[in-house]
Amino acid sequence: xKLKTLLFGTLGALLLTGALTACDNNNEPHxxxxxxxxxxFILYEGVWNSNNAGIAFYAPDKNANPNIIANLYxxxxxxxxxxxxxxxxASGNELFVTVxxxxxxxxxxxxxxxxxxxxxxxxxxxPRYMTAKDGKLYVTLYxxxxxxxxxxxxxxEAYVKVGDRPEHIAExxxxxxxxxxxxxxxxxxxxxxxxxxxxxxxxxIDVIQNPHQLLPxxxxxxxxxxxxxxxPTLGGDYTLQRIKADGTVENVALAKDMAYDNGIIYLDxxxxxxxxxxxxxxxxxxxxxxxxxxxxTKTHEFSxxxxxKDAPAELFSSFIYGINxxxxxxxxxxxxxxYTTTGDxxxxxxxxxxxxKFDCGGINPNKIIFPE
Numbered sequence: 381x382k383l384k385t386l387l388f389g390t391l392g393a394l395l396l397t398g399a400l401t402a403c404d405n406n407n408e409p410h411x412x413x414x415x416x417x418x419x420x421f422i423l424y425e426g427v428w429n430s431n432n433a434g435i436a437f438y439a440p441d442k443n444a445n446p447n448i449i450a451n452l453y454x455x456x457x458x459x460x461x462x463x464x465x466x467x468x469x470a471s472g473n474e475l476f477v478t479v480x481x482x483x484x485x486x487x488x489x490x491x492x493x494x495x496x497x498x499x500x501x502x503x504x505x506x507p508r509y510m511t512a513k514d515g516k517l518y519v520t521l522y523x524x525x526x527x528x529x530x531x532x533x534x535x536x537e538a539y540v541k542v543g544d545r546p547e548h549i550a551e552x553x554x555x556x557x558x559x560x561x562x563x564x565x566x567x568x569x570x571x572x573x574x575x576x577x578x579x580x581x582x583x584x585i586d587v588i589q590n591p592h593q594l595l596p597x598x599x600x601x602x603x604x605x606x607x608x609x610x611x612p613t614l615g616g617d618y619t620l621q622r623i624k625a626d627g628t629v630e631n632v633a634l635a636k637d638m639a640y641d642n643g644i645i646y647l648d649x650x651x652x653x654x655x656x657x658x659x660x661x662x663x664x665x666x667x668x669x670x671x672x673x674x675x676x677t678k679t680h681e682f683s684x685x686x687x688x689k690d691a692p693a694e695l696f697s698s699f700i701y702g703i704n705x706x707x708x709x710x711x712x713x714x715x716x717x718x719y720t721t722t723g724d725x726x727x728x729x730x731x732x733x734x735x736x737k738f739d740c741g742g743i744n745p746n747k748i749i750f751p752e
Contacts (some may be wrong), residue, residue: 410492412456414442418708420750421452421492422715422743423477424470424723433465433479435492436740440506440750442707450722450741452492461486470751471512471531478507478519485519487534490751496534500527507542509548511556513576518556520546526558528579540579542572550594550601555582557601557623559591559716566590566606571623587629588615597640597677599625604635618649620675632675633682639703641710645675646687648700648714670696687712698724704748711735715745 418441426432437449453461462482469476474495475488483500485507500507505522512518516537517529524546525539543560545568551556554576559626562568570584571591588605595602601623607616610635620635635647653666688695698716701723705712710730718724723745727735 383501385531388710400737409489409493409495410672411489412492413437413449413452413491414444415439415491416441416501418750419444420706420713420748421468421475422649422725422740422742422745423747423749424466424569424740425464425466425744425746427719427743428464428481431460431463431482432743433461433463434742435461435465435468435477436742436745437492438738438740438748440528440708440711448738448741453494457494458494466507466746467509468747468749469510469512469517470749471517472514474531475749475751476512476517476531478510478512480506480508483507483650485517485529485534487531497537498534511549511551518549518551520549520558522546526556526574538579540574540581542574543568543570543584546572547592549595550596552596552601553599557594557596557603559594559603559605560584561590561592562699571601571603583627585623585627585629587621587623588619588631593638595638595640595645597645602632602638602645604638606636612651620645620647622680629727631672632705633684634671635673637703637713639705640677641705641707643676643678645677646703646705646712647673647675650699666699668699670698670700687726687732688714688726688734690734691726691728691738692734695726702746702748706750708750713748715740715748717744719744 420438422436434451435453437452441445451554462479464481466478466480478488485498487496508520510519517531520525524544527536528538542558544562546558546560548559556574558572560568560570569589573582574580590606593604603621614631620632622630634649637648639646649671654663654666655666656663673684675682701717702715711730714726723740725740726737
């Protein structure tokens with residue numbers, strides 16, 4: 381199961397380049413439900429090739445009726461989101477979602493109503509992750525490119541070749557950092573750097589094998605590489621690295637996911653033991669343990685002390701799928717998955733106090749955003 385989403389999107393539907401759909405300007409879309417100003421949207425991938433991705437709504441202040449809507453996108457748009465929802469970002473008053481196996485980029489208003497969509501061609505490859513900057517969306521594509529898209533018109537303006545199989549992307553000081561996994565086996569060992577102004581690739585940075593999640597903080601770019609899986613040493617398994625402003629790379633700690641708030645990077649790491657049967661060529665999970673830790677970006681000190689208190693015991697035997705933080709109050713949300721049933725979300729106060737656990741209504745919840 382540690383392959384996570386690496387294999388998603390290898391058999392996407394063939395769609396027309398640049399195909400756009402939008403609502404009639406004379407008939408502005410309307411929300412079917414009233415949502416509070418403080419809201420959370422939970423993106424869940426669904427299962428590859430099952431066409432069951434979606435977006436759940438959650439009211440952090442419990443001031444909506446209902447406080448949880450399992451598939452807000454379906455409710456608002458009378459259709460499914462598609463196959464394997466990969467990423468969601470907020471830009472201005474709008475939300476953008478990449479649906480990898482369906483090869484779609486979807487534009488929504490803050491109520492989850494679809495405003496427009498862009499379909500990518502087979503030559504483009506599956507869209508993966510995004511970052512937004514100055515009215516542009518930068519989307520990684522499995523064709524080895526990054527597409528620059530006008531967020532207002534939803535038109536592709538330009539491409540830049542970065543690597544072979546780019547995944548995560550983040551912006552820092554006018555540069556795009558792109559993690560290149562190279563192939564479905566994750567043999568890549570570089571982060572590509574693109575100059576936004578000229579939209580050209582500038583350089584590559586050597587990192588630990590299988591680079592994925594990127595996070596810009598205080599002039600540095602933090603990266604989690606997946607390594608070789610199952611070798612619990614720095615560089616062998618999921619590893620947090622700090623890419624400094626001078627381009628040098630420092631290994632920090634074992635970590636699988638991260639999120640940032642107020643000088644602290646919150647981390648999780650999952651240790652699993654598997655037993656392989658050579659006769660059947662099948663592996664069985666023997667044990668799983670999740671660990672939570674923090675890294676201070678000001679002092680550059682790592683602490684393996686858990687940042688949560690009184691958490692339900694089952695959290696630490698679950699596969700934590702992501703960490704997300706509400707910028708309004710610092711509350712921490714941990715999503716979990718078993719890859720087959722609907723995922724759970726564990727919510728904690730910023731001081732680590734447990735608040736609640738709830739079912740998000742979809743399989744593989746990978747990201748939560750809190751649009752302002």
